[in-house]
Amino acid sequence: MKAAVLHQPGTPLAIEDIEIGEPGPREVLVRTAAAGVCHSDLHFLDGTYPFAMPVVLGHEAAGVVEKVGAGVRTVRPGDHVVTCLSAYCGHCEFCLGGRLSLCLATDTRRGEDEAPRLASPKGQMHQFLNLSAFAEKMLVHEHALVAIRPDMPLDRAALIGCAVMTGFGAVAHTAGVRPGETVAVIGCGGVGLAAINAAALAGAGRIIAIDRLASKLELALGFGATDTIDASATDPVEAVRTLTHGGVHHALEAIGLKTTAEQAFAMLRRGGAATVIGMLPPGVKIELKGTDFLAEKRIQGSMMGSNRFPIDMPRLVDFYLGGRLELDAMISQRLPLEGINDAFAALRKGEVARSVIVFQ
Ligand SMILES: NC(=O)c1ccc[n+]([C@@H]2O[C@H](COP(=O)([O-])OP(=O)(O)OC[C@H]3O[C@@H](n4cnc5c(N)ncnc54)[C@H](O)[C@@H]3O)[C@@H](O)[C@H]2O)c1
Ligand SMILES: [Zn+2]
């Protein structure tokens, strides 16, 4: 099958023919229909985050089940599915506590003594985050996907696989935004736009979108933002304080920078909470004003929107089909797999909300 392979950090992906195995126990072979290009892929492509190479990137996908292995209970061939990198074991402390997205158990991967799911005629091929979506097929554990309604368009379903689950979950699960509360979202890429949409669904009183690109702020208004701040021209902390008479109840960072994570905490009102979604580079430390803790300000991380994706994703599909979740405007361009390097170039410039790779 055809796949986009990363051989060395910082080099273009190469379209190559690679091998994919047959589904073993609890495994599912999926024909990939569409895969979104997320900034997290770019962090690994750039080498900011290390990963074993060669590797097939991609982790935001939807497709159709082709074949299932022994003991698979939740899907059948022909089912439409969305994948999730939060493969959960189902029996560890985190899974049993309802925090599936924190599961680190290795049960959902193949063991060292088993044939790997992917291989190259030239040797090894690593699977990325249990998925490797920039390929015509994916071989994944049953706990890394969920079936969805067949009337859901698969290119838009793919977005739910990461950006939407992450942005929505950060608002609904991690931050727990309540009706009437004020929300600021720093960074209006796929993840930030999904957070803005979720804040609107949660009934937030004021939703302030912050970005450095006018085109992104314009887009944010269509996702439910009530106010916008151009961070290239204004200090966003001062601007948020002024707009909200003292700061927001919730600030969400959806970029992955030291400065913007610090800004998220600094723009809170008394008792507010900052939620950092962006992947800060390893080793980076952030600085907070210590006395702010006396105002009960909090800061927390959010992994894949603290999801319970088998429950969340079908509900997000219902939201879209019910006209309450904006996904159409999140797709800036659709490209074939051969356009993957163009998609990364556009993401680097910040000019797209999401590029989606579509397979024939
Ligand atoms: N925690 C998780 O589980 C999780 C899941 C998915 C993505 N992420 C991370 O979330 C982040 C966002 O992902 P994305 O795909 O939406 O990225 P993106 O590149 O599409 O969007 C980032 C946005 O931030 C804006 N921006 C950049 N610097 C800025 C600044 N200094 N001030 C204001 N705006 C600025 C850009 O113009 C762009 O619109 C990335 O770090 C990604 O790795 C984390
Ligand atoms: Zn992602």
Ligand SMILES: [Zn+2]
């Ligand atoms: Zn677990």
